[in-house]
Amino acid sequence: MSDRPIEPMDAFEARLARRLRAASDHALRAVDPAAVARDVALAHPRGWLRSIPGWWLTRSRQRERAAVLVFATLSLIVAILAAALLIGSRPRPPSVHLGHLAYTLANDVYVADWDGRHAVKVTSASGAPGSGFDIPRWYGATLTMSGPDARDPTVSGLFVLERAGGGIRELGPDAFNFRFDAARSVDGRRYAFIAGSVLTIADLAGSSNVLRPPPGHPIWDNSDLATMSWSPDGAALLAGGCTVDPCDKSPYATHDLFFVPLDGGSPQPLSSPDTPAWHARVSPDGAEIAYMACHADTSATSRCGSYYLGIMRRDGSDRRVLVDTNATGRSPGFQYHWSPDSRQIAYTFGDASGTLGLWVADAARHMPPSQLMTGPAAPLGWSPDGRLILATHVDGTGGSSLWAVPTDGSASTELVRGATSGDWEWVPDGALDPFGEPNAVSRSSGFAPPSLDR
Amino acid sequence: MSTTADRRLAPGTVAQAAAGDDVAFADIVAAYDDDMVRIAYLVTGDVAFAHEAVASAWGIAWRKLRTLRDDDHLRPWLAAVTANEARQLLRRQRRRTIREIPMDAVAEWAGSGSAGGADMTIDLMAALLSLTTEDRAIVAMRYALGLSSAEIGHAIGLSAPGVRSRLARALARLKQELGDV
Numbered sequence: 023m024s025d026r027p028i029e030p031m032d033a034f035e036a037r038l039a040r041r042l043r044a045a046s047d048h049a050l051r052a053v054d055p056a057a058v059a060r061d062v063a064l065a066h067p068r069g070w071l072r073s074i075p076g077w078w079l080t081r082s083r084q085r086e087r088a089a090v091l092v093f094a095t096l097s098l099i100v101a102i103l104a105a106a107l108l109i110g111s112r113p114r115p116p117s118v119h120l121g122h123l124a125y126t127l128a129n130d131v132y133v134a135d136w137d138g139r140h141a142v143k144v145t146s147a148s149g150a151p152g153s154g155f156d157i158p159r160w161y162g163a164t165l166t167m168s169g170p171d172a173r174d175p176t177v178s179g180l181f182v183l184e185r186a187g188g189g190i191r192e193l194g195p196d197a198f199n200f201r202f203d204a205a206r207s208v209d210g211r212r213y214a215f216i217a218g219s220v221l222t223i224a225d226l227a228g229s230s231n232v233l234r235p236p237p238g239h240p241i242w243d244n245s246d247l248a249t250m251s252w253s254p255d256g257a258a259l260l261a262g263g264c265t266v267d268p269c270d271k272s273p274y275a276t277h278d279l280f281f282v283p284l285d286g287g288s289p290q291p292l293s294s295p296d297t298p299a300w301h302a303r304v305s306p307d308g309a310e311i312a313y314m315a316c317h318a319d320t321s322a323t324s325r326c327g328s329y330y331l332g333i334m335r336r337d338g339s340d341r342r343v344l345v346d347t348n349a350t351g352r353s354p355g356f357q358y359h360w361s362p363d364s365r366q367i368a369y370t371f372g373d374a375s376g377t378l379g380l381w382v383a384d385a386a387r388h389m390p391p392s393q394l395m396t397g398p399a400a401p402l403g404w405s406p407d408g409r410l411i412l413a414t415h416v417d418g419t420g421g422s423s424l425w426a427v428p429t430d431g432s433a434s435t436e437l438v439r440g441a442t443s444g445d446w447e448w449v450p451d452g453a454l455d456p457f458g459e460p461n462a463v464s465r466s467s468g469f470a471p472p473s474l475d476r
Numbered sequence: 477m478s479t480t481a482d483r484r485l486a487p488g489t490v491a492q493a494a495a496g497d498d499v500a501f502a503d504i505v506a507a508y509d510d511d512m513v514r515i516a517y518l519v520t521g522d523v524a525f526a527h528e529a530v531a532s533a534w535g536i537a538w539r540k541l542r543t544l545r546d547d548d549h550l551r552p553w554l555a556a557v558t559a560n561e562a563r564q565l566l567r568r569q570r571r572r573t574i575r576e577i578p579m580d581a582v583a584e585w586a587g588s589g590s591a592g593g594a595d596m597t598i599d600l601m602a603a604l605l606s607l608t609t610e611d612r613a614i615v616a617m618r619y620a621l622g623l624s625s626a627e628i629g630h631a632i633g634l635s636a637p638g639v640r641s642r643l644a645r646a647l648a649r650l651k652q653e654l655g656d657v
Contacts, residue, residue, distance in 0.1 A: 029624050034651065039619035041600050042518060046620055049517035049526050055505035058531075059498040062538040083496030 123412075123437065124158035124165055125424055125444035131155045131167050131183075136446060137426065138437035144183055145169075145190065155181070160447035162210040164226050166193075180204065180213075182226055193228055205250040205259065208306075214250055214259055221250075221261065223284060233282065253336075254308035258283050260292075262300035279313060292338040298326055305364035310335055310385065312344070312358060312367055331358060331369060333385055344383055345371060345391065357400045360385075361408045366429070368394075368401035368411045380413055382429055394427050395434060406448045414443065484508070490550055494541040501538060508551060509534075511621050512558040518616035519562035519609055521601055525569070529562040536561070549630060552623050556631035559613035566609060603653035611646040618643055 031039065063069050121136040124144075130153050134141035144165070145155045155169040164182060171179040172192055179192045204213040214223045224230035251260045259282045279299050280289035292299070292311070302313035311334050317327035331345040344367065358369035364385065371381045371391075380399035383391040398416040402424075405411075411427040413434075424441040427434045438444070484507035492500035512533055516526035536557050544553055604612055614632070617623045618639075623631075625639040634642075 031619075035619065035647065038615075038647075038650065039622070042616065042620040043514070045600055046514040046517045046616075049513050049523045050510050051513060051527060053505070053509055055502040055509065056499070058505045058509070058534055059502035059538075062535045063496075063498045063501070065535055066539065086496060 121446060121448035122160070123424070123444055123446055124160060124167075125438050125441040126156045126158060126167075127438065127441045129153040129155060131158045131165075132438075132441075133158075133165065133183075134438070136448065137435075138424065141438075157443055159204070159206065159445050160210070161206060161213065161226055163447075164210075165447075166204070166213070166226070180215075193224070193226070205252055207252045207256050208254050209256060212256070214252070216250070216261070221259070221282065223259075231284075233284075233286075251303040251311075253281070253304055254306065257285070260302050260304055260311060261289075262302065263289070279311075292334070297341075299332070303358070303360060304336070305360045305385070306362055307364040308336060309364065312360065312385075331367070331383075333367075342387070344385065344387065345369060345381075347371070359401045359403055359411075361404050361429075362406050363408055366408070368404065368413075368429075370398075370400045380411070380415075380427060382411070392431065394429065394431065395425070399425075399427075402444055403446050405446065412437075412444060412446050414441070485547075485550075490541065490544065490547045493538075494544070501541075504537075504550070504554075505534060508554050511551065512554055514620045515555050515558045515613065515616045516562040518604060518620055519559055519612045520566055521605055525565055526562065529565045530558055532565070533558040533561045549627070551621070552617070552627040552631035555617045555621055555623065556613075556628075559617065559632075563609045563613065599654055603650050606653055607646055607649060611642060611649075614639060614642055615646050615650075 123134045123136050123138055125132055125134070125138075130143050130145040132141045133144050145153060145167075155167045158165055158167045160166075167181050167183070168178045169181045169190075169192075181190050181192050183190050204215040206213055212223055212225050214221065216222070221233040222230050223233065250262075252258075253260065261280055261282050263278065263280050279292040279302050281292060282289045292302075297315055297318050299313045299315040302311050304311055313332050313334070314329065315332045316329045329347045330343045331347075332341055333344050334341040358367050360367055361382075366382050367385055368380065368382045371379050371393075378396075378398045379393050380395035380401060381391045381393050394411065395413065395415055397418075399413050402412040402414060409429055411429060413425050413427050414422055415425050416422050421440065422442045423436055424438040424444045425434045425436055485503060489500045489503050493504055509530065512530045513526055516529040516533070517523060520526050520529060533554070537554060540557075544550060604615070607615065614628060617628050617631075618625070625636040625643070628634070629636045629639045632639075
C-alpha cells in the first residue's frame with residue numbers, strides 16, 4: 023500500500039475536522055464484521071450456496087460459479103432423465119381388452135394385449151421346432167406364422183398356434199415353401215398363397231385347393247410383387263401375374279392384375295395393356311382397388327416410367343394416381359393398407375431422393391396426404407375405428423420397433439421395442455376374448471407353456 | 477506535501493475478498509465500518525439512516541470489489557459508495573414523505589458532546605444540512621476521514637482542483653453559518 027499525500031489544513035479546517043469526527047462518534051456502532059460479511063455474502067444471488075454445509079464453498083467466488091455450473095449440469099441431467107422416464111412411462115390408453123397384438127422379436131413370436139402389455143412368447147409352446155418364426159398373422163382367433171419347416175429347416179412352412187393348451191403345428195402333411203405373406207380371406211377362414219407358380223387356397227384345418235393357371239393365361243409369380251387380395255365376398259382373388267414367360271421381374275414390366283374367380287373361371291385382366299401394375303389390394307368395402315403401377319414410358323427399355331400408387335374402381339375404371347413417387351428404375355418399396363372405412367390409405371412413401379416416411383392419404387383425394395412418422399416406417403394394419411395405425415419404424419441405429427400411430431397426428435406410442443413385424447387382432451365389440459372367457463384379459467390364457475419373457 | 481500510508485489491512489486482503497473470501501471481507505468491514513458510518517451519518521444526519529446506508533454499501537462493495545483496480549483507493553472508494561448510498565436513501569425517503577428532523581435526533585446530537593458542546597453540535601449539524609448532499613459528502617470525506625482532494629476526486633469522478641473548489645465554497649458557507657468554529 024503506497025503512501026498518500028496529506029493536504030495541510032488551516033485552523034478553521036482543523037477545528038471543523040475535529041468537530042465533525044466528534045459529532046459522528048455517537049453514530050458509530052459495534053458490529054461483528056464476520057456477521058456483516060456473512061450477511062452480504064448470503065444476500066448475493068449465489069449466496070445461498072454458502073448455506074450449504076461445507077467449508078470450501080465459503081471462500082471463493084470461482085468455486086461458487088463452479089458449484090452453480092455443476093448444479094446446473096446435474097439439474098439438466100436429472101431433467102433429461104426425468105423426461106426420458108416420463109416419455110417411457112407416458113400414460114397409454116387404458117388397457118381395456120380390445121384385442122391382441124402378435125409380433126416377432128428376435129426370431130420368436132409373442133402375443134400380448136393390443137397395446138403390447140402382458141406379452142407371452144408363444145413359440146416356446148410344444149411342437150415349436152426351435153426358433154426362426156416371423157410374420158405372425160391373425161385369422162380370427164387363430165394365429166399363424168412362418169417358421170422353419172420341420173423336415174427341411176432351409177425352407178419355411180406355415181404354422182398354426184392352437185388355442186387353449188395346444189401347441190404349434192405345421193399346416194398340412196406336405197411342406198411347401200411358404201416364403202411370403204399369405205392373403206387372408208375377409209372372413210378369416212381361408213388363406214391364399216402362391217408357391218411354385220401355383221396358387222393355393224387353403225383353410226386352417228389343412229385342406230387346400232390348388233389353382234393352376236390355365237393354358238394361355240397369366241403365370242402366377244411367387245415374388246413379393248404378387249401380393250394378393252381377396253374380394254370382400256370371398257368369390258375371387260385379386261392377383262398379379264406375368265403376361266409373358268419368363269416373367270420380367272425387373273422392372274416388373276410384364277406384371278398385370280387379374281381377378282381370379284375361385285370357381286375355376288378364367289382370370290379377368292384389370293390393368294391397362296400399356297400400364298404394368300401389381301401389388302393390389304381391394305378396399306374393405308370392395309368398391310375400389312389400390313395398386314402399384316408405373317407410368318407408361320415407351321422410350322424406356324421396359325414399359326415402366328416412374329412408379330405410383332393408384333386407385334381404380336373394382337371393374338378397372340376411373341384409374342387415378344393417388345401418390346406419385348417420381349422414382350424410376352427401381353421399386354420404391356411401397357407398402358400400404360386400406361383404412362377400415364375404405365376412405366384412407368396408410369402408406370410408406372419412398373421418393374426418388376430416398377426420403378421415407380409413414381403417410382396417410384385420402385382415397386378420394388379431397389385432402390392432401392399427411393405425414394404421420396418420419397424415417398423408415400411401414401404400416402401393418404389399422405384399428406377398427408380407424409384412429410390408430412400399427413406400424414414398424416426403424417430408428418437411426420437400425421433398431422426396429424412397433425408403434426401405435428394416431429391418425430390425427432398426435433404423439434405415437436411405442437408398443438414393442440425390437441419387434442420387426444406384427445399384427446393386430448381386434449375383438450369386434452371389446453366383449454369377446456378369443457383366447458378365453460368373455461371380457462377376460464388375455465394374459466397367458468390359452469397358451470402352454472405360459473412364459474413371461476418380457 | 478507530506479504523505480502517509482493506510483495500513484489497516486494485510487497485503488492481499490482486498491484481492492482475497494474480491495475473489496469471494498468472506499473472512500477477508502470481514503477484515504475490510506472491521507477496518508472501514510467506522511469510516512463509512514461517519515460518512516453516512518454526516519450526509520444523512522440520522523443514525524438509523526446512516527446504518528441502513530452502510531449496510532447497503534457493504535452489499536455493493538461485496539459485489540463490486542472486483543472492479544477496484546488499486547487497493548490504495550479502497551478507502552475513498554468505500555467512502556464514495558457509502559456517500560452515494562446515503563444520498564440515494566435520502567432521496568428515496570424524500571419521495572415517500574417530507575421528513576422533519578426529529579427532536580430525538582437533535583437530542584442525540586446534543587447528548588453526544590460535552591455540556592457546552594451540545595449547542596455547538598446542533599449548530600454544526602444545522603450548518604451541514606444547509607449544504608447540498610453532494611457537498612456534505614465531500615466535506616465529510618475531506619474532514620471526517622481526512623482524505624485528500626485527489627483521493628476524493630478519484631472516487632467521485634472529479635478532478636482534484638474541482639474538489640478543492642467545491643470544498644472552498646462549502647467552507648465559506650459553513651463559516652457563514654458557524655462563524656469562527
